Amino acid sequence: xxRMLGKRVELIRYIVKWxxxxxxxTIEMEERCVSEExxxxxxxxxxxRGIPFSTESIAQAGNEWFEGLEFDSYDExxxxxxxxxxxxxxxxxxxxxxxxxxxxxxxxxLAIMTGVDV
Amino acid sequence: MxxxxxxxxxxxxxxxxxxxxxxxxxxxxxxxxxxxxxPNIATIGTGEDAExxxxxxxxxxxxxxxxxxxxxxxxxxxxxxxxxxxxxxYDHASFRQNIQELNTTLSDHTGNPVIHPRVFQQDTPxxxxxxxxxxxxxxxxxxxxxxxxxxxxxxxxxxxEIATSTQLGHVKVxxxxxxxxxxxxxxQASGGKKVARFVIGTSTAGWxxxxxxxxxxxxxxxxxxxxxxxxxxxxxxxxxxxxxxxNIGARIDVNKNSVTIRGNGSATVLKRMWNSGSNEGVITLxxxxxxxxxxLQIDGNRSAYTSTNNCGxxxxxxxxxxxxxxxxxxxxxxxxxxxxxxxxxxxxxCNYNNFGIYLYLxxxxxxxxxxxxDNDNASGxxxxxxxxxxxxxxxCNNNDTGITLSxxxxxxVxxxxCNNISFGIYLYxxxxxxxxxxxxxxxxxxxxxxxSNxxxxxxxxCNNNSEGITLFSSNNHxxxxxxCxxxxxxxxDYTSSQYTIHLSGSGNSYNLIxxxxxxxxxxxxxxGPGNTSVNNKYN
Numbered sequence: 251x252x253r254m255l256g257k258r259v260e261l262i263r264y265i266v267k268w269x270x271x272x273x274x275x276t277i278e279m280e281e282r283c284v285s286e287e288x289x290x291x292x293x294x295x296x297x298x299r300g301i302p303f304s305t306e307s308i309a310q311a312g313n314e315w316f317e318g319l320e321f322d323s324y325d326e327x328x329x330x331x332x333x334x335x336x337x338x339x340x341x342x343x344x345x346x347x348x349x350x351x352x353x354x355x356x357x358x359x360l361a362i363m364t365g366v367d368v
Numbered sequence: 369m370x371x372x373x374x375x376x377x378x379x380x381x382x383x384x385x386x387x388x389x390x391x392x393x394x395x396x397x398x399x400x401x402x403x404x405x406x407p408n409i410a411t412i413g414t415g416e417d418a419e420x421x422x423x424x425x426x427x428x429x430x431x432x433x434x435x436x437x438x439x440x441x442x443x444x445x446x447x448x449x450x451x452x453x454x455x456x457x458y459d460h461a462s463f464r465q466n467i468q469e470l471n472t473t474l475s476d477h478t479g480n481p482v483i484h485p486r487v488f489q490q491d492t493p494x495x496x497x498x499x500x501x502x503x504x505x506x507x508x509x510x511x512x513x514x515x516x517x518x519x520x521x522x523x524x525x526x527x528x529e530i531a532t533s534t535q536l537g538h539v540k541v542x543x544x545x546x547x548x549x550x551x552x553x554x555x556q557a558s559g560g561k562k563v564a565r566f567v568i569g570t571s572t573a574g575w576x577x578x579x580x581x582x583x584x585x586x587x588x589x590x591x592x593x594x595x596x597x598x599x600x601x602x603x604x605x606x607x608x609x610x611x612x613x614x615n616i617g618a619r620i621d622v623n624k625n626s627v628t629i630r631g632n633g634s635a636t637v638l639k640r641m642w643n644s645g646s647n648e649g650v651i652t653l654x655x656x657x658x659x660x661x662x663x664l665q666i667d668g669n670r671s672a673y674t675s676t677n678n679c680g681x682x683x684x685x686x687x688x689x690x691x692x693x694x695x696x697x698x699x700x701x702x703x704x705x706x707x708x709x710x711x712x713x714x715x716x717x718c719n720y721n722n723f724g725i726y727l728y729l730x731x732x733x734x735x736x737x738x739x740x741x742d743n744d745n746a747s748g749x750x751x752x753x754x755x756x757x758x759x760x761x762x763x764c765n766n767n768d769t770g771i772t773l774s775x776x777x778x779x780x781v782x783x784x785x786c787n788n789i790s791f792g793i794y795l796y797x798x799x800x801x802x803x804x805x806x807x808x809x810x811x812x813x814x815x816x817x818x819x820s821n822x823x824x825x826x827x828x829x830c831n832n833n834s835e836g837i838t839l840f841s842s843n844n845h846x847x848x849x850x851x852c853x854x855x856x857x858x859x860x861d862y863t864s865s866q867y868t869i870h871l872s873g874s875g876n877s878y879n880l881i882x883x884x885x886x887x888x889x890x891x892x893x894x895x896g897p898g899n900t901s902v903n904n905k906y907n
């Protein structure tokens with residue numbers, strides 16, 4: 251479980267849930283917290299307002315590799331997250347290999363065209 | 369009436385064809401065309417000795433059935449004496465006499481004689497008073513001979529008011545007055561149509577029976593007001609409530625169409641003095657249309673009467689009405705509409721209520737330019753199951769929530785100011801609305817949508833909120849061109865739980881968030897498929 255702040259992935263560590271009364275409706279609220287500081291801040295606000303809440307810890311063991319990665323969209327991030335770390339690493343290595351080969355080809359082309367040994 | 373005879377242009381002259389004696393009643397002239405048709409008069413001779421005759425017949429050059437010496441002395445005249453239709457003393461005398469007679473006997477179009485009041489300013493009453501006579505004694509007390517005189521007195525009073533005020537309880541400056549044959553005094557509408565109108569005052573403010581049609585006494589004042597409404601014709605009319613505080617012990621029931629109730633702004637106070645067992649207003653419009661409630665102050669007296677059914681004004685199944693320029697303070701609901709459509713609510717102030725204005729099952733209403741402040745524990749404007757309403761240019765500050773749309777679709781919320789405690793604008797299960805150009809600063813949440821779809825959120829300013837714009841379980845929104853910043857827009861201006869735009873929870877999908885000013889913190893998306901965040905400025 252994670253969220254995107256702009257392009258950056260942040261793992262969800264806690265979920266704080268409470269109820270708000272709005273007019274004649276009671277609505278379920280939740281805050282997905284990315285740190286203990288974040289969770290404490292929410293809990294303090296609710297405590298000051300006298301609103302009961304519950305806090306759930308989210309197990310993120312094994313997901314730390316995902317923290318801080320950047321993607322263009324949540325959907326893209328979710329696809330990578332669901333594929334898992336190994337697939338991500340393989341894809342990343344493949345991408346790096348492809349990039350290196352492309353760079354080597356560019357250098358060879360420049361050497362041939364300029365007559366300079368690289 | 370004296371007979372009056374035609375003249376003839378330039379008074380042409382003919383002559384006697386033959387001599388005549390003083391007794392002749394048939395007279396021949398040389399050219400009869402020089403004289404007007406009979407009956408008419410003609411003058412024989414000139415100067416001080418002339419004789420005016422009256423002829424009943426004229427055939428060619430022959431005048432017959434002649435009255436001799438009609439004016440002047442009948443006498444013998446020789447042939448060739450000049451004869452003409454001269455302007456005579458008789459003409460002038462008949463004009464005067466007839467005009468004077470008309471002046472005293474003329475009838476109006478209804479057949480009633482026109483009365484010319486005489487005004488007597490003296491110590492003692494005039495002898496033999498006539499219809500319309502006014503007697504003003506040395507103390508300036510005015511007495512009248514008949515009801516006509518009383519009406520004259522009322523008109524004088526109205527004129528005095530018109531001269532001293534730009535807008536009065538009775539009539540506006542420039543408004544015409546009319547008197548019906550039955551003595552009823554009316555204000556005239558611009559088209560000349562008469563408007564039935566009753567004036568209400570209260571003795572507690574110093575009004576007397578001479579000032580008003582219905583005089584309240586400070587207890588159950590709704591009785592006089594309701595009596596005035598019932599006395600209006602079925603086609604409606606106006607109720608004018610003069611300055612003063614009116615204690616209302618049961619609802620003022622507007623139960624006929626086209627009724628206007630008008631006060632004098634904050635000087636006319638209708639104060640609630642009872643608890644309602646079901647939804648009721650101090651003024652209740654029940655299944656009526658084209659009514660207008662304006663310039664009244666309705667005090668819900670919530671410190672003493674706390675029922676949640678207490679409304680300032682309640683419209684039930686009432687369409688096409690106008691509520692304008694009123695103050696509805698200290699009610700459970702300042703303005704409450706149920707099953708009421710196409711109404712215009714403009715320029716009112718609703719403070720210190722539970723809800724400022726509440727619409728339930730009410731569509732196509734316009735709520736513009738009102739003030740809804742300090743409505744505790746609830747909303748300034750609250751729509752429940754109400755669609756296609758326009759909410760524009762209202763001020764909703766220091767409420768729990770500024771504007772709430774609950775299960776209400778296709779509404780337009782534009783140009784409002786909502787600086788409140790919890791939510792600026794709150795949508796719950798409300799779809800296809802447009803939220804544009806509003807200012808929602810210093811709330812917990814500037815704009816908050818939950819379980820809502822297909823709304824357009826553009827060009828709003830949501831600064832210094834804990835969260836500028838927040839979506840929860842909401843789909844297919846367009847959120848563009850909004851400004852949502854805290855402080856000076858530095859990352860340090862935000863704590864972990866403060867956001868510019870936040871898609872909260874994993875239940876939001878297919879929302880487009882673009883071209884917003886989110887300085888200091890980029891858009892946060894907790895989850896959900898198909899959300900797009902592009903071109904937002906955050907650093």
